[in-house]
Amino acid sequence: MKIDRIKHQNIDKLKYDECIGRSPNGTVYALSWYLDIVSPGWYLLATPDYEYVMPLPVKRKLGIPYIIQPLVCQQLGIFSSGNIDHKVIEYFLNKISVLYCYLQLNAGNNMGSPAFTYRPNYVLDLRETYDIIRSGYNKNTKTQLKKSFMAGLSIEKEIDINFALQFVKENSPYYTDKAYRYSCKILEEAARRKILHLWGVRELQTNQVVSIASFIFWKKCFYYLLPVSSGRGKDLQAMRFLIDRFVSGYAGSGNCIDFEGSAISSVAQFYKSFGSALRPYPVFEKNHLSFLTKLIKK
Numbered sequence: 523m524k525i526d527r528i529k530h531q532n533i534d535k536l537k538y539d540e541c542i543g544r545s546p547n548g549t550v551y552a553l554s555w556y557l558d559i560v561s562p563g564w565y566l567l568a569t570p571d572y573e574y575v576m577p578l579p580v581k582r583k584l585g586i587p588y589i590i591q592p593l594v595c596q597q598l599g600i601f602s603s604g605n606i607d608h609k610v611i612e613y614f615l616n617k618i619s620v621l622y623c624y625l626q627l628n629a630g631n632n633m634g635s636p637a638f639t640y641r642p643n644y645v646l647d648l649r650e651t652y653d654i655i656r657s658g659y660n661k662n663t664k665t666q667l668k669k670s671f672m673a674g675l676s677i678e679k680e681i682d683i684n685f686a687l688q689f690v691k692e693n694s695p696y697y698t699d700k701a702y703r704y705s706c707k708i709l710e711e712a713a714r715r716k717i718l719h720l721w722g723v724r725e726l727q728t729n730q731v732v733s734i735a736s737f738i739f740w741k742k743c744f745y746y747l748l749p750v751s752s753g754r755g756k757d758l759q760a761m762r763f764l765i766d767r768f769v770s771g772y773a774g775s776g777n778c779i780d781f782e783g784s785a786i787s788s789v790a791q792f793y794k795s796f797g798s799a800l801r802p803y804p805v806f807e808k809n810h811l812s813f814l815t816k817l818i819k820k
Contacts, residue, residue, distance in 0.1 A: 644781040
């Protein structure tokens with residue numbers, strides 16, 4: 523298999539995005555517009571006909587190139603409408619010439635190889651009716667939802683982006699300045715492309731928004747991004763209420779919700795509580811540059 527290494531300025535983004543779109547394992551994170559935000563100057567490994575592609579988020583430290591998974595970007599890896607078997611994966615990984623690499627591949631690259639570590643992801647299928655999907659919620663989620671409905675909450679389906687981003691800044695200590703900037707650009711571009719669903723939960727008693735979450739829709743999948751609740755929202759289980767109302771709105775659509783993880787046990791349990799299925803994805807790591815590892819990770 524002939525694989526070319528293509529610098530950013532030479533990438534045919536039309537052919538590249540067409541490959542991502544045709545791929546059963548295509549993800550929104552791998553689209554060129556998304557990568558341009560989270561990894562400006564990314565490189566590409568591709569077969570000459572762009573039938574197989576692998577974006578590389580290359581960065582530099584002290585002039586030395588390395589690869590590390592970008593912020594706000596869960597899965598990359600190899601994409602194709604063709605068969606991605608272990609030989610194809612080996613061909614591409616052997617073409618990664620940097621000395622340090624930490625790259626999260628996609629679920630379609632999951633060959634069960636012991637050479638990889640694996641991270642959890644949870645996906646909720648929306649093909650069934652709401653009643654059937656809801657029957658898969660665990661007991662705690664059903665109980666908490668009853669309390670949320672009694673608390674006087676309402677859904678707002680078109681939250682202003684600027685308001686939402688200010689809400690994130692005021693209520694979440696987990697977003698670094700860089701992650702926040704990336705998130706701003708991602709939401710703005712998704713809105714421009716008309717693929718953004720930005721929902722909020724308002725407490726009727728105080729008339730205050732207490733939770734917000736965005737869903738970027740691409741290829742029959744809603745990617746769950748930027749979920750944030752205020753302290754009051756957490757007390758009211760408002761995010762649980764928001765997800766349930768979103769499920770209610772799109773049940774039977776044939777789409778799915780990609781919850782984006784998580785390796786944090788409490789967060790994973792929250793996603794599992796809606797009856798979502800585990801879809802792990804592999805992580806490829808190599809390190810021949812140990813003296814710079816701390817600098818790179820920092």
